[in-house]
Amino acid sequence: MCQNRIPSILVMVRMKIVLYSHILFFLTFSGLALAAKPTFVIEINNHLFEPNVLKIPANTKVKLIIINNDPTPEEFESYELNREKVIVGKQKVVVFIGPLKPGEYPFFGEFNPKTALGKIIVEEK
Numbered sequence: 001m002c003q004n005r006i007p008s009i010l011v012m013v014r015m016k017i018v019l020y021s022h023i024l025f026f027l028t029f030s031g032l033a034l035a036a037k038p039t040f041v042i043e044i045n046n047h048l049f050e051p052n053v054l055k056i057p058a059n060t061k062v063k064l065i066i067i068n069n070d071p072t073p074e075e076f077e078s079y080e081l082n083r084e085k086v087i088v089g090k091q092k093v094v095v096f097i098g099p100l101k102p103g104e105y106p107f108f109g110e111f112n113p114k115t116a117l118g119k120i121i122v123e124e125k
């Protein structure tokens with residue numbers, strides 16, 4: 001009896017190792033998939049977007065990180081992109097856009113609409 005139990009424990013340990021290596025592989029792979037998404041950063045300084053013209057690839061989902069360095073809130077707004085997002089002062093938000101067709105997509109800061117202007121240019125690679 002006792003000799004029978006030892007191999008079964010070994011099998012269980014081995015199964016656990018196989019399971020963990022699968023989980024590790026899955027986590028690594030999904031992490032790479034997330035990291036592979038094109039990411040662009042727009043910063044807000046003194047109520048202006050920097051850069052105010054951003055080129056992104058066509059037909060691609062893109063991650064946009066908007067960092068508000070001002071102490072005051074701003075709202076990233078675009079009718080063409082159908083996006084509207086408030087960024088509290090000294091905070092950042094993530095906005096996903098696309099996949100988009102080639103063209104120009106204006107955006108503006110709703111709290112400073114006269115000065116905080118920009119556009120995203122979508123181009124074919």
Ligand SMILES: [Cu+2]
Nearest residue numbers: 075077084110
């Ligand atoms: Cu708005």
